[in-house]
Amino acid sequence: MKGHFFINFMIITTILCILTGLLWDYAARTGHRRLLLFADLVLSILSAVGLAHYEEIFPSLAASGWDGLYDWKAMAGLIWLLAAILAFPCLLLVDAFSLPFRTRRRRRRRRRRRGGVSRRTFLKGAAALLPAAALATSGAGNLLGERDLDTTYHLLKYKNLPDYLDGYKIGQLSDLHMGLFFSPRRLQEAIDAVAAQGVNRLEITGDLIDELSLLPQAQAIIAANADRFPDGIDFCYGNHEYYRDFDAITAMLEKTPVRILRNSSFRASRGCGQGLQGCRGRDGRSFYIVAADYSFARGDSAFAAEREEYVQKALDGVPEDAFVVMLAHHSAFIDEGFKHHIPLTLCGHTHGAQFAPIGPLVTALGFKYLRGMFQHGEYRGYVNRGTGHWLPFRVLCSREASVFELRKQA
Known part of the structure; x- marks a missing residue:
């Protein structure tokens, strides 16, 4: 606030x-x-x-x-x-x-x-x-x-999953909003929750911090815990990074091992598990993490057009046969994930409405994807309910740390 x-x-x-x-x-x-x-x-x-x-x-x-x-x-x-x-x-x-x-x-x-x-x-x-x-x-x-944090676990099966990603685990934190009612201690608890599941990499999908006075504590906690995620920590921007101080938050993250992605991609493996810790296989297809920036476009048409532009930039240079995980703060990007046949799109922003009874109203106001898992064919999109909050009031919609395990479908 x-x-x-x-x-x-x-x-x-x-x-x-x-x-x-x-x-x-x-x-x-x-x-x-x-x-x-x-x-x-x-x-x-x-x-x-x-x-x-x-x-x-x-x-x-x-x-x-x-x-x-x-x-x-x-x-x-x-x-x-x-x-x-x-x-x-x-x-x-x-x-x-x-x-x-x-x-x-x-x-x-x-x-x-x-x-x-x-x-x-x-x-x-x-x-x-x-x-x-x-x-x-x-x-x-x-x-x-x-107080309450729910660690949700999702087993995702894909027919075309590269063999070296069979059993690969991805953690997600989103919308922490470190500030008046979300302390550094809660950040540590959230990191502990996903690390305890043995995840290979951690994704943070925006809105990390609201009170800039907590930047030093956030930096210290992230840096101290980075080695608990063998394949690193990836980050995409949310709207609150722009509202608070984009440059200050970026400068803090750049002092940590966090990889910042903004309408760009990162080749996590060029194939056969190369570049990944403890992952080996014979499949030569590559594995990419891509991320789209937050869109502030006004109007449905402009918003959809800018989302498409951002996703195309993020996918530029990514091979068509690559296995892709996309990060985007706004849950509307799930539409682009489905359109571009992206196996998994991770989002946040909605906080799951926080007060579950108003969920249908929030959906009617324009949040097509409010919380949880959505599927189109073999492609999935997930909306994290928010690991934190800027106001703590929640009813039947607890805070969430998400874990996704990829499995090859027989």
């Missing part, structure tokens, strides 16, 4: 907190509207100020060697603000349904009472429970979302 986005986020969530308080008072009829709104306003302002203060002091904390996962006061404020976002649409629906019952005559309401619990009473009770449910969901979603 930086700049205008952070300011807008604070303003919008604070306003939503006030509106949520009004909606809840209307539904629950507390009789203490002024006190409720005053408490709501105070808590919302304290939460926003606490988050803003945490962001302001974070660089000095990082420079001092602080190894905390996050600031508890900032996390509490975030839980409060996001609870209001969760409760707002639910209370809006409850109030909309309860409004007609409030306009009915008193005599008809009394008759309903004699017959049992009225619908208005039921809605009032439901409204009273919503704030507690929203706080519980926000608390669990933020705390578990920050």
